[in-house]
Each structure stands twice: as C-alpha cells, then as structure tokens.
Amino acid sequence: MEITGVDQYHLARNLDGSFDPTWVPGYPQSRHELELFEIETDAGITGVTASPSFPGGIDYGDTLRLLLLGENPHDVSRIRRKLASLDLLGPRPWHVEVALWDIIGKDAGKPIYEVLGAMSREIRCYASTGEVKSAEERIEYVEDRLADGFEAVKLRITSREDIEIVRRVREAFPDLTLMVDANKGWAVRAVGEEERWSFAEALAVARDLEPLDIAWLEEPLPRHDYRGYARLRERTDVPIAGGEFNDGPHEVRELLRHGAVDVLQPDAMLATGIQEGVNIAASARERGVRFVPHTWTNGVGLAANLHSMTAARSPWCEFPIEPPWTAEVRDFPLTETIAAENGAVEAPSEPGLGVEIDRSVVGR
Numbered sequence: 201m202e203i204t205g206v207d208q209y210h211l212a213r214n215l216d217g218s219f220d221p222t223w224v225p226g227y228p229q230s231r232h233e234l235e236l237f238e239i240e241t242d243a244g245i246t247g248v249t250a251s252p253s254f255p256g257g258i259d260y261g262d263t264l265r266l267l268l269l270g271e272n273p274h275d276v277s278r279i280r281r282k283l284a285s286l287d288l289l290g291p292r293p294w295h296v297e298v299a300l301w302d303i304i305g306k307d308a309g310k311p312i313y314e315v316l317g318a319m320s321r322e323i324r325c326y327a328s329t330g331e332v333k334s335a336e337e338r339i340e341y342v343e344d345r346l347a348d349g350f351e352a353v354k355l356r357i358t359s360r361e362d363i364e365i366v367r368r369v370r371e372a373f374p375d376l377t378l379m380v381d382a383n384k385g386w387a388v389r390a391v392g393e394e395e396r397w398s399f400a401e402a403l404a405v406a407r408d409l410e411p412l413d414i415a416w417l418e419e420p421l422p423r424h425d426y427r428g429y430a431r432l433r434e435r436t437d438v439p440i441a442g443g444e445f446n447d448g449p450h451e452v453r454e455l456l457r458h459g460a461v462d463v464l465q466p467d468a469m470l471a472t473g474i475q476e477g478v479n480i481a482a483s484a485r486e487r488g489v490r491f492v493p494h495t496w497t498n499g500v501g502l503a504a505n506l507h508s509m510t511a512a513r514s515p516w517c518e519f520p521i522e523p524p525w526t527a528e529v530r531d532f533p534l535t536e537t538i539a540a541e542n543g544a545v546e547a548p549s550e551p552g553l554g555v556e557i558d559r560s561v562v563g564r
C-alpha cells in the first residue's frame with residue numbers, strides 16, 4: 201500500500217458565546233479552529249487526523265506531502281522517524297501518525313484498539329472544566345454534571361486563593377472524585393501571560409489541597425521542570441499529574457525517569473502519537489504511574505486518545521465540558537458526536553479511528 205495524497209482543510213466553528221480558558225490567558229475563545237488532514241492511499245483507504253490551530257490556520261500540507269507520498273502507511277516506525285523532521289522545522293508531527301493507524305485499522309477491518317491487541321471497554325469520564333469560575337457557579341456545574349451521570353469533575357485554579365473554590369465544592373459534594381488543574385505547564389501567550397508559581401508556591405498549594413481529598417493536582421510547575429516535579433511529589437501527599445503537552449516520547453519519558461508524576465497525561469495528538477503513547481503507558485504501569493491522557497483538542501483527538509486509553513487500560517478519560525464548549529462543538533467535524541453515557545465512554549468500534557468526517561463541514 202502506498203500513500204498517494206494529503207489534503208489539508210482549515211475548519212472553524214463559532215461558539216454560542218465565548219469562554220476564557222486558563223491555557224490562553226486574556227484571550228476568550230469564541231471559535232473552535234483546527235486543521236484537518238486526510239491521507240489517501242492507492243488502496244482507496246483514507247486516514248484522518250486533526251490538530252488545533254490558530255485563526256487563519258497553519259498550512260503544512262506541502263511538507264506532509266514531501267514526507268509521506270510514496271510511503272507505506274503500515275510502516276509506522278519508519279514514517280515516525282521522517283515526521284520527526286517536521287518537529288525540527290514546523291508544527292509538532294505526533295498527530296499525523298494517528299492517520300496512519302486510521303488507515304491500518306480500516307485495512308484490517310478493526311478498530312485501532314483491536315489492532316493494538318485490546319478489547320473494547322468502558323472508561324469512566326471526568327468532566328473537565330476550562331476556566332476559573334466562582335464556587336457558586338462550580339457547585340451548579342457539578343450538580344449539572346451529576347445529573348448527566350458523571351461522578352468526577354476537574355476544576356481549574358490559577359492562584360492559591362482559588363483553592364477556596366475547591367474547598368467549597370468539596371464541602372458541597374463529599375463523595376465527588378475531584379481533580380485540580382493549575383495549568384502551569386504551558387500556555388498560549390497570544391495576549392496575556394499565565395500566573396506562574398515558584399516551587400514554594402506550588403508546594404503551598406499542594407499542601408493546602410491535602411485535606412480536600414483530590415485525585416490529583418495537575419501541572420503545578422512548568423512542563424520541563426522534571427526535578428521540580430519530583431521534589432514536589434516527595435513533599436506532598438497529593439498525587440501529581442503532568443506531561444499532557446511535552447514534546448515527543450523523549451520528554452514524556454523524562455517525567456517517568458525523574459519520578460516526576462503519579463499520573464502521566466501525554467495526549468496522543470499533542471505529545472506522542474499512538475504507538476509511543478501506548479509503549480510509554482506500559483513503562484508507566486511498571487512504575488505504578490497511571491496513564492490518563494489529556495484529550496482536549498477536537499473529536500478526532502478524543503477518538504485517537506480513546507483507542508490509546510483502551511489499549512493502556514486507563515482509569516479515567518478527560519471529557520471536556522465548559523459551555524459554550526460542548527461535545528457538539530468539540531466534535532463538529534464529525535458526523536456523530538462522541539457521547540459519554542452514564543459518565544463513561546467507549547472508543548468508537550468501527551474500523552480505524554471509527555469516526556466519519558462530515559463532508560458538509562469540509563465542503564465549507
């Protein structure tokens with residue numbers, strides 16, 4: 201089989217309002233923008249992938265054609281080595297590998313998780329917020345999610361004072377599984393700067409959270425401060441999570457090598473691709489580290505991570521909900537929205553990624 205074409209589409213959809221994600225400080229989001237790629241083969245099978253984008257788009261279709269045309273999509277390791285050049289000179293390449301697995305699965309007539317040697321399974325979801333909101337609003341949010349069937353919620357904090365929000369939510373919901381994301385690992389600095397914490401501040405936050413029985417504190421320090429994470433982890437009982445947006449398997453393995461985290465979160469689209477993500481998950485398991493990838497990109501990204509999580513037996517799936525950012529907005533390029541039922545989700549079971557692109561969206 202041979203790759204014969206690469207098509208790129210810049211897709212955008214307006215949100216019904218806007219929200220203020222902690223990872224793009226000072227720049228409210230009123231549109232969902234992404235780059236969709238379709239990789240064609242001489243077997244008539246097309247693989248898809250997608251990456252988050254900026255207004256106006258990021259065009260690297262020509263570069264992908266240079267790297268991919270004539271290659272056999274089954275030769276994932278060889279193509280990954282070629283794609284590493286994209287990481288040197290252009291956007292991150294990890295999401296591109298996902299389209300190869302889509303092709304391989306479709307060729308085999310099996311969902312990707314089956315190709316990876318796994319069986320279908322339900323993964324419990326946590327509802328993932330995107331902005332810092334008042335305790336009153338968050339209590340209402342949790343009530344809505346409990347009504348939807350969720351049993352776990354992740355709150356955002358940016359300052360030590362925000363711990364009061366976590367405290368109030370914990371008081372209102374003693375049995376809720378509660379995660380906390382500080383988002384200090386990285387930021388898109390389009391307008392503002394994120395508030396960073398010193399090591400001492402991160403430690404103070406972690407210790408403040410200790411009595412609140414949280415499942416993890418996510419990204420309290422910059423994503424490359426491997427030793428800082430390891431020191432923090434030694435000095436608090438709160439489980440520490442990170443690694444969602446580290447660049448490539450080497451960086452993610454550094455987190456493991458340093459004993460930096462209790463929960464490792466490399467996103468297949470942003471950090472590792474599927475092949476190395478699943479390999480790293482096995483290494484994490486050997487060290488007693490849980491593998492719970494970040495998923496907040498788009499529906500193609502959620503599907504890709506669901507296949508990795510199914511293969512890696514992840515205990516949780518991040519399920520973003522921060523209206524007007526809804527599952528429908530996230531998955532707008534797909535014919536079908538990936539839904540959480542009773543607070544759990546399963547990887548799509550159709551061949552490959554198991555998602556279908558809505559041609560009317562691409563047509564526009």
Ligand SMILES: [Mg+2]
Binds near residue numbers: 494
């Ligand atoms: Mg995060």
